[in-house]
Amino acid sequence: MNALRHHYGVATWVVLTVTCYFTAILWWPLALPAAILALQIEIIIAGLSLGSGNNLRAQSVILMFLLIAASVYFATTTTWVRYAAWQFLALVALNAIAGVIIGRIRILILGFAAVAPIALVLLWPHSVLAGIGILALSHMLILYPTLRPNAQWLGPVFTHFETDKRELWLTIDDGPNADTPALLDLLDRLGVKATFFVIGIIGERRPDFVREIVARGHSVGNHSQTHPSAWFWCAPPARVRSEIDDCNRTLATLANVAPRWFRAPVGMKNPFVHPALARRGMRLIGWTARGFDAVMHDADQVLERILPHVKPGAIIVLHQGREHSLRVIERVVVALQERGYSFVIPDDAVLRNTNR
Numbered sequence: 001m002n003a004l005r006h007h008y009g010v011a012t013w014v015v016l017t018v019t020c021y022f023t024a025i026l027w028w029p030l031a032l033p034a035a036i037l038a039l040q041i042e043i044i045i046a047g048l049s050l051g052s053g054n055n056l057r058a059q060s061v062i063l064m065f066l067l068i069a070a071s072v073y074f075a076t077t078t079t080w081v082r083y084a085a086w087q088f089l090a091l092v093a094l095n096a097i098a099g100v101i102i103g104r105i106r107i108l109i110l111g112f113a114a115v116a117p118i119a120l121v122l123l124w125p126h127s128v129l130a131g132i133g134i135l136a137l138s139h140m141l142i143l144y145p146t147l148r149p150n151a152q153w154l155g156p157v158f159t160h161f162e163t164d165k166r167e168l169w170l171t172i173d174d175g176p177n178a179d180t181p182a183l184l185d186l187l188d189r190l191g192v193k194a195t196f197f198v199i200g201i202i203g204e205r206r207p208d209f210v211r212e213i214v215a216r217g218h219s220v221g222n223h224s225q226t227h228p229s230a231w232f233w234c235a236p237p238a239r240v241r242s243e244i245d246d247c248n249r250t251l252a253t254l255a256n257v258a259p260r261w262f263r264a265p266v267g268m269k270n271p272f273v274h275p276a277l278a279r280r281g282m283r284l285i286g287w288t289a290r291g292f293d294a295v296m297h298d299a300d301q302v303l304e305r306i307l308p309h310v311k312p313g314a315i316i317v318l319h320q321g322r323e324h325s326l327r328v329i330e331r332v333v334v335a336l337q338e339r340g341y342s343f344v345i346p347d348d349a350v351l352r353n354t355n356r
């Protein structure tokens with residue numbers, strides 16, 4: 001429910017912005033878009049000045065009331081704006097129902113995407129632009145949570161775990177590469193247990209590495225069979241399923257493990273990923289902090305990126321297989337240990353996807 005509220009602000013924001021564009025494009029008073037834009041700025045300032053760390057939520061609440069009030073007003077006018085207003089009011093009602101019943105908005109987004117083309121046809125004789133706007137909005141509502149890692153509109157993405165100790169979960173993606181033996185030695189030396197999100201075809205090249213990871217007390221997760229980072233976001237259902245299944249099969253064959261965690265390549269997950277995982281009893285694991293160490297080489301810079309997000313129960317994501325990987329992992333782990341943190345592999349029961 002928290003995630004729903006959190007992201008509802010962004011959804012309403014998109015609606016408002018699109019409405020602004022249309023109002024600006026069409027002939028009817030230019031004062032209207034200017035007024036709405038000015039309103040947005042005020043809302044942002046109001047949200048920021050609250051300074052409670054819940055700015056987004058504060059903005060969401062204010063925006064919601066303003067949008068509902070504005071929509072009720074515009075729904076009673078005779079201009080084309082009433083179509084957008086009714087559409088928004090319907091969205092609010094559906095969202096509330098979805099929120100109460102299922103606690104997430106995946107069904108709503110997909111349902112809206114299914115209805116949007118009909119809206120385009122119905123609106124065609126009146127306002128082509130409004131119809132296209134609704135269609136574009138429905139696409140945006142799918143694209144945003146797909147492309148944005150950790151966005152929860154399409155289903156739970158576990159981003160931290162519950163703990164009252166200074167504990168963290170270290171996850172290492174993209175292996176097991178040639179640096180695996182050295183990495184395992186390093187983790188032993190530092191007294192760290194981690195989870196390796198393995199790419200199936202890389203594991204197939206070195207089955208001994210996969211077995212060694214498990215033998216040394218670490219766990220393995222599914223990071224897809226081929227790691228299609230460029231297009232996993234638009235992969236059709238059959239391909240999503242085969243990426244998950246093939247990697248599961250690989251890990252079962254190589255190390256006799258049944259992964260229950262999946263991390264999407266570059267964190268992108270389209271509407272087909274969650275149903276596939278649910279049917280397999282698996283969970284999508286996101287992260288609390290990432291250091292962009294797949295592209296950044298400097299260990300201190302990576303640490304700087306990670307530190308502000310670290311708190312008890314945080315999930316840290318780092319990568320192996322790069323020339324600088326061991327250096328980065330050692331730097332980050334040591335720095336966090338110096339701050340009193342230890343590294344554990346959490347149980348499913350304490351994984352959390354809500355905001356905090």
Ligand SMILES: [Zn+2]
Pocket residue numbers: 173174223227265266
């Ligand atoms: Zn990856």
